[in-house]
Amino acid sequence: MMSEFERKERVISTDLSKEHWYAVEKLGSLKGGILKITLMDQDIIIYRHSGNELVALEDRCAHRHIPLSRFGRLSSDRLICRYHGWSYDHHGTCTHIPLHPRGVERFSPPPGIRSYPVAAKYGLIWIFPGNAILAGTTELPVIERLEDPSITSAIVDETFDAHHSQVMENFCDLYHEKLHERYQPFINSTLIHYKTKPDGLDILYDTQFSRGLFLKYFLKDFKKNTRVLLDYSYPHLSLDFEGKQELWIFIIPVRQNRTRVLAFFLSEFVIPFTGITMPRWLSRPITATLASLYSRTFTREDRVVLKYETESLSKHKGKPYYEVNPVVPELRRIMIEKDGKMHNAQVHVSEK
Numbered sequence: 001m002m003s004e005f006e007r008k009e010r011v012i013s014t015d016l017s018k019e020h021w022y023a024v025e026k027l028g029s030l031k032g033g034i035l036k037i038t039l040m041d042q043d044i045i046i047y048r049h050s051g052n053e054l055v056a057l058e059d060r061c062a063h064r065h066i067p068l069s070r071f072g073r074l075s076s077d078r079l080i081c082r083y084h085g086w087s088y089d090h091h092g093t094c095t096h097i098p099l100h101p102r103g104v105e106r107f108s109p110p111p112g113i114r115s116y117p118v119a120a121k122y123g124l125i126w127i128f129p130g131n132a133i134l135a136g137t138t139e140l141p142v143i144e145r146l147e148d149p150s151i152t153s154a155i156v157d158e159t160f161d162a163h164h165s166q167v168m169e170n171f172c173d174l175y176h177e178k179l180h181e182r183y184q185p186f187i188n189s190t191l192i193h194y195k196t197k198p199d200g201l202d203i204l205y206d207t208q209f210s211r212g213l214f215l216k217y218f219l220k221d222f223k224k225n226t227r228v229l230l231d232y233s234y235p236h237l238s239l240d241f242e243g244k245q246e247l248w249i250f251i252i253p254v255r256q257n258r259t260r261v262l263a264f265f266l267s268e269f270v271i272p273f274t275g276i277t278m279p280r281w282l283s284r285p286i287t288a289t290l291a292s293l294y295s296r297t298f299t300r301e302d303r304v305v306l307k308y309e310t311e312s313l314s315k316h317k318g319k320p321y322y323e324v325n326p327v328v329p330e331l332r333r334i335m336i337e338k339d340g341k342m343h344n345a346q347v348h349v350s351e352k
Contacts, residue, residue, distance in 0.1 A: 004329060005321045011165045011332040012313060014339040015040065016235045016253050018130030021140045023250040023262045025125045026155060030054075034079075036069035038254045039129055044116060045069050046125060049077045055090040056118035056127055062086065062094055062111040091115050122146060123155070124250070124262060141236050145246060145266050152283040154291035156263040158299050162306035164235075164253040165335050167261060170302055171237055171249055172230055173325050174205050179301050185209070185294075192227070194327050200334060203230040203327050218269040218278070218286060219244050232331065234338055244268065257310050265291045 002010070024037045025046070035046045036059060043059035045068055059069050061081040071082045078095065079088045087096040092115040097103040104110045117128040117135035122143060128135040145151050160167050170176070174189035189207040205228050229240045237249040245267050252260035267287050269278040278286075323329055 004323050007329060007332045007336065008313075008321045008323075009317075011335050012163045014165060014335050016164055016251070016335075017338050019128075019134055019138065020130070020235055021119070021126045021128050021135075021138060022235075022252060023124040024127050024252055026157070026262070027120055027123050027125055030125065034069055034072055034074065036067075037125075037127075039127060040253050041255055042129060043067065043069070044127065045072070046118065046127075047074060047079070049090045053090070054118045054120060054125065055079075056116040057088070057090075057092045058114040058116075060113060062113050068113075086111075088113065122264070141233075141248070141250075143238075143246075143248060143264065143266070148268075149280070150268050150277045151266050152269065152280055152287045153267075154265045154284075154287040156261075156265065156291045156295050156299070158261045158263065158295065158303065159254075160259045160261065160303050160306050161257060162259055162310045163257050164251050164259045165332065166306055166309060167259045168232070168235075168237065168249075168251060168335075169328050169331055170306060171239075172201075172203060172232060172327055172331055174207060174228070175325055176305075179305055180298055185298065186228075191325065191327065194330060196330060196334075197233075200232040200234045201230075201327070201330055203232065204228075205230070217272040219267075232334075234334060263291075263294075265294070 018040065022039060024039055024044075025035065029035060030046060030048065033047065037044050037046065044056055045059045046054060046056050049055055057068070057079070059067050061068055061071070061083065063081065063084055063086050066081070066083055068079060068081060073080050073082055077090060080086070085096075085098040086094055089095050091112075093112040094104055094110050100106070115132075117132050119126045119140065121140050126140055128138065146153060174186065177187055177189060186207040186209065189205050192204040192206055194201060194203045207226060207228055208224050209226060226242050226244075228242075231238045231240070235251055237251075239247040239249075245265070248264035248266070250262045250264070252262065254260055265287055267283070267290070269283040269286055270276055271278050
């Protein structure tokens with residue numbers, strides 16, 4: 001059996017599986033040009049062709065491998081490299097090579113760059129970085145409450161200098177509230193139970209809203225004591241605060257020790273002291289304020305401590321490691337079992 005020390009050493013070297021959809025950017029960030037993102041060490045460009053359909057391609061020209069995010073331009077349905085004028089269609093196939101008598105015809109098969117399945121949902125851009133054949137049978141996450149007209153939402157975009165496993169552990173371990181002295185949304189958290197499932201882990205905590213939390217005046221049927229159900233459905237996480245609020249965590253593994261998170265806040269607010277559901281035009285700025293406060297206080301402290309944790313794990317490599325929250329070893333076990341380094345190597349993706 002793997003010791004906790006060995007499990008920790010192993011999990012911080014894992015990759016997430018490529019056979020899932022990953023939210024990579026807010027749809028509003030795509031303003032008509034070429035957008036660059038990085039997912040699992042792969043630089044990818046995203047744009048819309050003339051039919052307004054999203055396109056995701058490898059960020060390189062097949063000729064000299066220079067980045068098309070820097071040297072590409074859009075012309076109708078073509079993506080053109082400004083270096084030597086090579087043109088690509090929305091499948092990544094090179095369709096025109098100027099200054100050569102036979103152009104593309106001299107190559108068989110024609111040169112090209114990899115294309116990725118891409119989709120838009122919930123105001124986010126999603127990419128499937130694995131075998132494209134599997135994309136059509138792999139579901140995107142379903143956030144049912146977004147369809148509820150009484151629910152308002154806001155998105156927070158965070159970047160951590162830490163491995164994706166550390167970030168997920170941080171979100172699932174509610175016992176680190178001592179870190180957040182200036183702003184504690186929850187206090188006195190207690191693990192009730194956890195249960196493994198085929199693709200993840202269900203975790204239940206008892207917790208309390210902090211006394212100074214202004215949000216309590218806007219929540220329907222507010223109670224200081226509450227329960228939070230964490231649904232870790234690999235590789236995504238959702239937190240449900242007894243139906244009053246939801247938080248969805250979408251992990252974006254950028255590089256080995258760099259992880260972005262797109263977090264969805266969902267809330268149903270009421271007009272204080274009335275119990276009447278607040279109209280969206282009024283609840284939106286409150287949700288946005290809550291999300292901004294979360295980013296400027298709560299996650300800022302998490303970003304700092306995870307950066308130090310990453311550096312310390314490298315500096316003190318080989319020294320004993322102890323864990324007291326039983327949820328964390330289970331998370332690590334799941335991530336090791338689904339290690340993308342192992343599974344991704346078994347999937348042969350046909351690239352142009």
